[in-house]
Amino acid sequence: xxxxxxxxVAVARRPPALGDAIGRWLDREAVFSWLMMALPLVFLFxxxxxxxxxxxxxxxxxxxxxxxGVFVGLGNFIADAHDPVFWQVARNTFIYTGVATVLKMVxxxxxxxxxxxxxxxxxxxxxxxxxxxxxxxxxxTVAWMWILDPAFSVLNWILVHAGMARPGPSWLGNPSxxxxxxxVINTWRGLPFYAITILxxxxxxxxxxxxxATIDGAGSWxxxxxxxxxxxxxxxxxxxxxxxxFTFADFQLVYVLTHxxxxxxxxxxxxxxxxxxxxxxxxxxxxxxxxxxLPILGLMIIALTAYMRRRE
Amino acid sequence: xxxxxxxSTSASRRTFLKTAAAGAAASLxxxxxxxxxxxxxxxxxxxxxxxxxxxxxxxxLAPAYEKLTGVKVNYELASVGSxxxxxxxxxxxxxxADLTLNFFNWPFLYDEKYLDVSDIAEAVxxxxxGWYDAAKEAVVVNGKWKAIPFGNTGQLMNWRTDWFKEVGFxxxxxxxxxxxxxxxxLKAKGHPFGFELGHxxxxxxxxxxxxxxxxxxxxxxxxxKTIVLDSDExxxxxxxARKFFQxxxxxxVLGWTDVSNNKAWLSEQISCTNNAESxxxxxxxxxxxxxxxxDQAMNPxxxxxxxxxxxxxxxxxxxxxxxxxxxxAFLRWLCDKPQLSAWYASAETYYQPFLHGYDDAPMWxxxxxxxxxxxxLATAHLPGWPAPVSRAQSEVIAKYVVIDMFAKACAGAxxxxxxxxxxxQLKQIYGQG
Numbered sequence: 001x002x003x004x005x006x007x008x009v010a011v012a013r014r015p016p017a018l019g020d021a022i023g024r025w026l027d028r029e030a031v032f033s034w035l036m037m038a039l040p041l042v043f044l045f046x047x048x049x050x051x052x053x054x055x056x057x058x059x060x061x062x063x064x065x066x067x068x069g070v071f072v073g074l075g076n077f078i079a080d081a082h083d084p085v086f087w088q089v090a091r092n093t094f095i096y097t098g099v100a101t102v103l104k105m106v107x108x109x110x111x112x113x114x115x116x117x118x119x120x121x122x123x124x125x126x127x128x129x130x131x132x133x134x135x136x137x138x139x140x141t142v143a144w145m146w147i148l149d150p151a152f153s154v155l156n157w158i159l160v161h162a163g164m165a166r167p168g169p170s171w172l173g174n175p176s177x178x179x180x181x182x183x184v185i186n187t188w189r190g191l192p193f194y195a196i197t198i199l200x201x202x203x204x205x206x207x208x209x210x211x212x213a214t215i216d217g218a219g220s221w222x223x224x225x226x227x228x229x230x231x232x233x234x235x236x237x238x239x240x241x242x243x244x245x246f247t248f249a250d251f252q253l254v255y256v257l258t259h260x261x262x263x264x265x266x267x268x269x270x271x272x273x274x275x276x277x278x279x280x281x282x283x284x285x286x287x288x289x290x291x292x293x294l295p296i297l298g299l300m301i302i303a304l305t306a307y308m309r310r311r312e
Numbered sequence: 313x314x315x316x317x318x319x320s321t322s323a324s325r326r327t328f329l330k331t332a333a334a335g336a337a338a339s340l341x342x343x344x345x346x347x348x349x350x351x352x353x354x355x356x357x358x359x360x361x362x363x364x365x366x367x368x369x370x371x372x373l374a375p376a377y378e379k380l381t382g383v384k385v386n387y388e389l390a391s392v393g394s395x396x397x398x399x400x401x402x403x404x405x406x407x408x409a410d411l412t413l414n415f416f417n418w419p420f421l422y423d424e425k426y427l428d429v430s431d432i433a434e435a436v437x438x439x440x441x442g443w444y445d446a447a448k449e450a451v452v453v454n455g456k457w458k459a460i461p462f463g464n465t466g467q468l469m470n471w472r473t474d475w476f477k478e479v480g481f482x483x484x485x486x487x488x489x490x491x492x493x494x495x496x497x498l499k500a501k502g503h504p505f506g507f508e509l510g511h512x513x514x515x516x517x518x519x520x521x522x523x524x525x526x527x528x529x530x531x532x533x534x535x536x537k538t539i540v541l542d543s544d545e546x547x548x549x550x551x552x553a554r555k556f557f558q559x560x561x562x563x564x565v566l567g568w569t570d571v572s573n574n575k576a577w578l579s580e581q582i583s584c585t586n587n588a589e590s591x592x593x594x595x596x597x598x599x600x601x602x603x604x605x606x607d608q609a610m611n612p613x614x615x616x617x618x619x620x621x622x623x624x625x626x627x628x629x630x631x632x633x634x635x636x637x638x639x640x641a642f643l644r645w646l647c648d649k650p651q652l653s654a655w656y657a658s659a660e661t662y663y664q665p666f667l668h669g670y671d672d673a674p675m676w677x678x679x680x681x682x683x684x685x686x687x688x689l690a691t692a693h694l695p696g697w698p699a700p701v702s703r704a705q706s707e708v709i710a711k712y713v714v715i716d717m718f719a720k721a722c723a724g725a726x727x728x729x730x731x732x733x734x735x736x737q738l739k740q741i742y743g744q745g
Contacts, residue, residue, distance in 0.1 A: 064703055066403040066425045082740050084733065085711060150564045151581050172510075172567030175723070261510035262566035263716040263723065278396055280710030281421040281703060 059291045063284035065277075076288035086289065088264050089272045093293065096183055096268060097247045103187040104243055105236065108194020113228075115195065116202045126199070133192040137252040144185050145257060148172055172258055175265035182266050185253055190246070194239055201235030202228070241301050248297060269293060352384040353633075353642055356402070356409035358395040361590050361662065368658035373651060380645075383638060393513070402630055410633035411643065414626045416709075417694055419451045419458035420701040426458040426628040427636060429643065433457035436647045441669025446692045450624035450701070459626035460647055463656065463663030464692060466685040467518025467621045469612070470591045472583045474605040475503045484609035488526065488552060491584070491612045495560025498583045505560040506582035509719040512570035516715045518621045519586035519611065521695050524549045524714065526614025531708065531738060532699035539742060542735050545616070550718060550727045557722035560584075566719055578602060586611070588623075589662050589682055610684045620688040621695070625663060664689060704742045713737045 025031055059076055061069030080086045115126055132140060146152055148171035156168025171181045205228065213223050251270035254260060260267030260275070269289060277286025360366045366389060374385040388409055390398045395413065402408035403425040419426060433451075437443045447461035471484055479497035495505045508515040524530065528545035532538060557565070562582070564572075573585040578599055585591070589608070596603035611620055627646075629639040645651060649669075656665055657675045661682045665673070666689070676683060695714070696705035708714070717734040721727055 064421075065400055066422045079740065084736055149575070150562065151576065151579050170563040170567065173562075173564035174566070178567055258567055259511035259569055261569070261712075261719070263719040264712070275710045276707065278400060278710075280707040281400075282707055282710075285707075 055287050055291060058284050058287035061284045063282075063287075065281040065283055069284060072284070076284050077292060079285065080288055080292055085264055085267070085272070086292070089267045089269055089289075090293065092179065092264075092266065093248060093268045095179065096186070096250070096266075097244060100183045100186040100190065100247050101240065101243050103183070104190045104194045105240060107187065107191050108239075109198055109232075109236070111191060111195040112198035112202055113224075116199055126196070129195060130192045132189050133196075137189065138256055140189065141185065141253050141256040144181075148181055148257075173262060175262055178258055178262060178266050182254055182257060185257070186247060186250060189253070190243060194243065197239045198232060198235055201232045205231050237305065241304065244297070244301065244304075248293070351382075352386060353411065353639055354386040354388050354409040355627075356388045356390065356395070356398060356412040358413060359389045359392055360659065361588075362593070362659040365655070365659040365662070368655060373646070373655060376651075377642060377645060381641075383642065385642065402632070406630075406632035408632075409630070410639050411627060411629050413462075414451075414459050414624075414628055416622075416624060417450055417701045417706060419626060419628055420453050421703070421706060422628070423453045423458055425631050427631055427633075427640070428456045428458065429460055429629065429640065430457040432640060432644050432647060433460055435644070436460065436652075437667070439669075440649055440652070440667040441671070442667070444666045444668065444689050446622050446689055447624070447626075447666035449622060449694055449697070451626050453701075459628040460643060461666040462625040462627055463665050464685075464689055465514070465588045465623045465625065465662065466664055466688050466692065467514055467586055467588055467623060468684055468688060469609045470577065470585050470587050471607055471609060472503070472605050473607050475501070475583045484607070485612055488523065488556070488612045488614050492552070492556050492559060495556065495584065499560050503583035504562050504581075505556075505584045506562055506565050506568070506573050506576045507556075507584075507586055508568040508570065508573055509557070509566050509715065509722055510568040510572070511712055511715070512568065512572075514621070514623055515568075515570050515573055515585070515587055516712075517695050517709075518588075518623075520553075520715055520718050521621055521693075521697075522611045522619040523553060523614065523718075525619040525693070525697070526611070526616055527552065528614075528616040530698060531696060531714065532705070532742070534698045534700070536699045536702055537742065539735060539738050539744065541738060542731050546731055547727050549614075550721045550730060553718045554721045554727075566723055577606075589660075589685060592679070592681060593660070593662070606681075608681050608684050610688050618691055620692040622692040622697075624666075624694070661685060707741045708738065711737065711741070713741075 026035070058069070060071060060073060062072045062075065063069035111129070115122065115129065119125075147154055150156060150168060150170060150173075153168060153171070155171070156165070159165040159168050169177055172178045209227050210223055213227055218226065249270050250268060251274065254266055254268050254271050255274070258266045260271045264272075269292070273286045273290035275286075276289060277283050280286070355369075357366070357369075366387070370387045374387055378384050395415070396418070398408070399412050399414070399418065399422065402412070403422045414422075433443070434457075443461065446464070448457075451457055451459040451461050469484060475498055476482075476484070476494060479494060479501065481494050485491040485494050498504065507519050509520075510516065524546065527549035529541065529543055529549050531541045533540055562576075573582065573587055574591055574594070576582045577585060577587075577591050578595060580602065592603065592606050592608060595606050611618055627643060629636070629643060633639045646655075652665075653670070653673065656663060656670065656673070660678050661675050664685050670676075671686065676686060694701065695709050696702075699705060713734050717730045720730045720733070
């Protein structure tokens, strides 16, 4: 009886040969690491890759909403090229992205240098700096809507009471001021991203480099130019590439504040594509507008990366 | 010790992989639909400006239908401005709500994804006094009713009676020229007009298209092909709009969206605008002194008559709904007089019924100042009229071609240039460029 029991226990305890082999196979680092990456890769493909490929496919079709599409090759892109508003939108998007990126880069660097200094309530200031970035864009845009409102604008109140304007400027009614306004708001919102990222980069620069330079007689400008800037370049490159992509594809700010008006003066690729695809029901045309600048944007990013690498 | 740790790590890795695989499989298989056919239905709507209207459906109509039939009706609300994205998603994927609210020309856009509800429309029309012609313009596609018209959120003139009286106007001006005269005087007294010329959804179309039509201009002929925007009539309408803007308005209207004129009205910045009933509704509720001196009127007449914007609301059934008959039965019940009249009344007259049976309904006696919205239905049309609804026409609206033609002229561009630019866009959209 006892023998029979111990035999049964021994059999039960012995793992099946196949399971053991699978277990050992899974324990291999190469296998396990790929398995760990498999799920993120599936998600990446499902949430980024598939929509992107589908978007490219849509842009090659005459595809009215709720109807099957007909392959038209580059027909939608050719139609875009003949659309006068498309070129206005392209110009707007480049101005918006270019100016806002430069302002964010310069402002973010300056801000990072300031908050990298030691001063009282330093951590509180750093945390507060993130507020524009944390607040949902739609909410902060509504706040800006009030700031730029002709009747309730705090800016206009100051200008009128200081005797500098009467009445105050029409921030969103004048085409140039409307573009300037959305650039300022985008800069306000994106500055913390730059500042905090550059601050992180600043804190990785060894202090002994500055000490050595100071002993050698370098002034603050020389230290900035020959130590800070070169060592920050990789960080600036990455944050700039991200910023260009985010700014280029900006949607919420313009959609809530001006919806592309007045007369398309603030219309960007994302808002124009949305209007054509959703309101107009032309999914193919909308996709083509959204994708039209992809090659140029891609080339710009490659060129910027190559330039920064060459300078290193 | 080492072996033991390794074994523990292996076990946890395997557990993790099993769990992850199970999760991934579950997500791929998908969660089954929350309701079985004929047990429940979902009606997709946009949050109404009139809170009582949504509450009446959710708390009274839906429970009443469930009590009567056992079918639960979910009232799913989309935030303002996001309904079309939701409808597009359902039409594209075939998953989601069973019925939906439509605006403007959506029954045409989503035609193939909506059931033919002609039988319900005919029965409801027969029962409740017949349909306004305007109702059919937005829902009848190739001879079939693809939606049951509900109501119009008309866009009419809102004016300050006290300030108009100060410049000699006891009644609202009957023509655009008289309105220009009143506006010129009012702006000089510090009470400018404020008519949206930016990229909103309704308050810009609400006066621009009627102005164009009242001068005899339109984009495309009824054949749906011949572009006729470049005409003397259009030029006269554009010239008038420029003068109207320069002599009566704030510059800011060029960048206004739909909320802007409501804010300007309630802060007493403007003396006249084009809007739905919401201005008077909010003024009476929150600013009673302004409410007392707010009145509403039909759009002024031009050389070719008086026109209004058709801002149609209607209800459709998705073809993807599992039980077509259950959805039709619900829509039929909803449009039956006891339910429909009570739902209309819950919003006072914010949604003006498309059925003649309501022309003298008690709801119109609640606020007589709303009566012009009823009378405007006879001359209301969709943007793009008199051309039939088409995809090209939807693109024209989406690209603000007509709105921007007027806005650019008001900002200073020449009439010839703005018309030429709009015609170029129209030709390109209609495939003639």
